[in-house]
Amino acid sequence: MQLEINKESLPVYEALASEVRLHIIQLLSKNKLNIKELSEALGISSPIVTKHVKKLEVAGIIRTEKIPGKSGLQRISILKVDCIEINFPAKISQSYATYETSVPVGHFTNYHVVPTCGIATTEDIVGTLDDPRFFMDPKRVDARILWFTQGFIEYKSPNFLREEDELQQIEISLELASEAPLSNDNWPSDITFSLNGLELGTWVSPGDYADKRGKFTPDWWPPIINQYGLLKTLRITSHGTYMDDELLSKMTIHDINTESDVWNLKMEVKEDASNIGGVTIFGREFGNHNQDILFKIYYL
Structure with missing residues (x-):
């Protein structure tokens, strides 16, 4: 909940x-x-x-x-529930300037996924369920939700930092859940995050939720499968990397390669993970939060 x-x-x-x-x-x-x-x-x-x-x-x-x-x-x-998460209003760092980019769920740039898997727009499933080939269907760019059991997905966001800008913090927020058959509130999954080739840490997603309909989930979407996820913020700071307020690793903003023209985000459920419970990514017009994958870059 x-x-x-x-x-x-x-x-x-x-x-x-x-x-x-x-x-x-x-x-x-x-x-x-x-x-x-x-x-x-x-x-x-x-x-x-x-x-x-x-x-x-x-x-x-x-x-x-x-x-x-x-x-x-x-x-x-x-x-009915075994987990309650409370979303507090977002804190605003007034002292920093920011660049912000929203990347749609279907605009991934690389992938390798293992069924169960699929993608869907606000109107229909793209292609055939559990067939990774449809992750390259041209219709994927309109996807608002995708899911897979094991493997990885990558997204790129432009790096607008100028030579004189001093990077202070990176925040990446998105709505996430595990990927269970139909749904299961208690379905842990080890999701590992990397940015520009640097592994940042692993967050354990607690489950895949269908106890109530997602606020923005389309009417045609079956009620017995994943309805919404948890809005999570991956935060890379000068002190370490956090998922919300939970420390994931000691990787800091100073460890990130900032010379690339892009920020390359990778989300992965590894083959040797303790909990291979999959990933579901919710975008605009799906789930409980009407947003895509949001990159926010803080600088001086």
Whole structure:
């Protein structure tokens, strides 16, 4: 589940602001339970447990199913999510000048992918699913989503730095997920990032999400497959390389080759990775964030 700092996310924040409800989540992470079982485990009355469960249902954290029991139908509570990510408003470095380039998902310059794989525009799948040859179909330039299980994809963005410019930081933001059969919230994948030939580090994508429809995902896209990803920012600074605030490596901005006319970004799931869970890249008009791959160069 992905949240923003806005009023639409308040039901989730409110649902989590309770010791009892946190305890319910912990219990449901181990077993599906009915109201009576939750009541006994928590040591509080069933009516009070029901109110807490309702709060968690409204927030989309749990769901309730009716199944046959000894005395008729009983309501069983089931945990829906295993990860919640909160996107804070982007910080702005006022002291730096910037160059910014948006690269569409279909404008990759090199690839080697292993099925499952595919690309799609806002209107249809390009070619045939699980056939890497269609990654060279001319229609690929209109792609808004692509996915593969193992291999790599590369993108190039122009390097507009002048000789007198002093590079301070590079940020690359994009919406990412793993690539599971259909979808799976718990489907880790080791995605390795390189820039201009320098390996920057590996981020473990937690899953491939279809618990709710992507905000911008087209209506024709099947609801049982990946709907959205996580908006991630790869940040190369003078102190190291980060994925959001998580340190990926000690590679700094000073290690990057800046003499090239382009920034060459490579995303890869290696053959010997611990978690070969694939990559899904969401662009404009797909997923939860209406953007392509955004390169932002900070300089003095």
